[in-house]
Amino acid sequence: MENLLNGIEEITLMGPGPSCVNKAVLDAMAKSTLGHLDPKFINIMDAIKEQMKTLLHTNNKLTIPVSGTGSAGMETCFVNLIEKDDPVLILINGVFGMRMQDVATRLGADVDTIEFEWGTPVVVDEVKAKLSEKKYKIVAVVHAETSTGVKNPVPEIGALVKDTDALYLVDAVTSLGGIPIRLDDWNIDVFYSGTQKCLSCPPGLAPISFSEKAVEAIKKRKTKVPNWYLDLTMIINYWEGATRAYHHTAPINMLYALYQALYLILEEGEENVHKRHMNNHLRLVNGLDKIGIKMLVDSQYRLPMLNSVYIPQGADDAGVRSALLKDHKIEIGAGLGPLAGKIWRIGLMGHTARSENVDKLLTALKSLI
Ligand SMILES: Cc1ncc(COP(=O)(O)O)c(C=O)c1O
Numbered sequence: 276m277e278n279l280l281n282g283i284e285e286i287t288l289m290g291p292g293p294s295c296v297n298k299a300v301l302d303a304m305a306k307s308t309l310g311h312l313d314p315k316f317i318n319i320m321d322a323i324k325e326q327m328k329t330l331l332h333t334n335n336k337l338t339i340p341v342s343g344t345g346s347a348g349m350e351t352c353f354v355n356l357i358e359k360d361d362p363v364l365i366l367i368n369g370v371f372g373m374r375m376q377d378v379a380t381r382l383g384a385d386v387d388t389i390e391f392e393w394g395t396p397v398v399v400d401e402v403k404a405k406l407s408e409k410k411y412k413i414v415a416v417v418h419a420e421t422s423t424g425v426k427n428p429v430p431e432i433g434a435l436v437k438d439t440d441a442l443y444l445v446d447a448v449t450s451l452g453g454i455p456i457r458l459d460d461w462n463i464d465v466f467y468s469g470t471q472k473c474l475s476c477p478p479g480l481a482p483i484s485f486s487e488k489a490v491e492a493i494k495k496r497k498t499k500v501p502n503w504y505l506d507l508t509m510i511i512n513y514w515e516g517a518t519r520a521y522h523h524t525a526p527i528n529m530l531y532a533l534y535q536a537l538y539l540i541l542e543e544g545e546e547n548v549h550k551r552h553m554n555n556h557l558r559l560v561n562g563l564d565k566i567g568i569k570m571l572v573d574s575q576y577r578l579p580m581l582n583s584v585y586i587p588q589g590a591d592d593a594g595v596r597s598a599l600l601k602d603h604k605i606e607i608g609a610g611l612g613p614l615a616g617k618i619w620r621i622g623l624m625g626h627t628a629r630s631e632n633v634d635k636l637l638t639a640l641k642s643l644i
Pocket residue numbers: 291292344345346347349371417419420421422446447448449469478
């Protein structure tokens with residue numbers, strides 16, 4: 276009988292995620308599965324919470340990984356906080372801001388948005404004006420907009436939200452582990468991320484963190500959280516306290532992987548990891564310039580881990596991407612929405628952000644355009 280897994284080759288993942296996974300993380304997943312209430316496993320869970328607090332620069336007690344991908348993190352944040360007609364402001368400059376709008380609208384929130392051109396950042400003064408017009412329960416923004424490669428001014432927006440009663444909700448799916456993020460200093464109340472980008476873990480977990488103010492808002496709900504699986508009031512009894520209560524069976528081996536991935540980042544040193552992302556981004560931009568490929572985003576708003584580049588004139592979008600995959604074992608991403616057919620998205624996330632990968636891609640691209 277044919278086993279399809281035998282056909283899997285190593286691909287250099289240079290798209291918008293998943294990213295390359297360090298062998299130590301894959302090995303961690305292959306360790307024996309423990310029971311979800313085994314004291315040894317509980318110790319690993321506790322260690323993950325501490326690793327996350329260190330990396331997020333927060334004292335938030337409610338800092339845990341949720342089962343599911345980044346979108347489960349997004350759902351967890353909104354579903355635990357929103358009740359019908361709650362006023363929510365969402366800042367949109369790409370696909371993932373739009374996804375937030377969809378999630379919050381489905382929950383019956385009274386959603387206002389401010390939209391910005393794709394490829395440009397959120398304009399802080401426009402947010403300031405909106406906040407002076409209306410009171411919001413939540414103000415939400417994507418830190419690293421993966422659909423465009425733009426970094427949004429998260430600390431500056433946080434400074435504005437701090438002067439209101441609103442909770443500040445930040446998507447850090449692509450930013451965490453690639454650029455600095457400091458929850459407590461930046462006034463972030465509600466945070467979610469994903470494992471398959473700069474944490475360089477396979478997809479499957481969503482780190483989240485809620486401030487005391489956000490936890491109070493959950494406690495003040497008049498109605499039950501309308502989603503059983505993501506209800507933090509129940510999940511927390513498995514992640515905290517002397518006796519742990521079963522909620523759902525934890526994805527044990529994925530949690531080993533997250534532990535190992537966070538271990539590697541903290542061992543290399545957060546600053547060194549950020550520098551490695553930046554240095555490889557600059558090496559890529561320089562190399563692309565030499566072969567005539569231009570960047571979509573202005574240099575001051577660029578993300579090091581997600582590089583959106585204009586497809587050069589005459590190059591066949593899908594043809595080049597499939598030749599990269601087939602002949603060079605490199606994956607890059609296509610453009611989304613209004614940028615489909617106009618850009619490629621080149622990821623330098625986590626373990627992918629290494630000079631040999633940048634050079635390999637530049638050589639391959641040069642031969643194909
Ligand atoms: C910024 C951002 N938010 C949310 C998501 C959704 O995450 P997932 O695909 O892991 O569910 C992604 C995925 O690419 C993302 O880039």
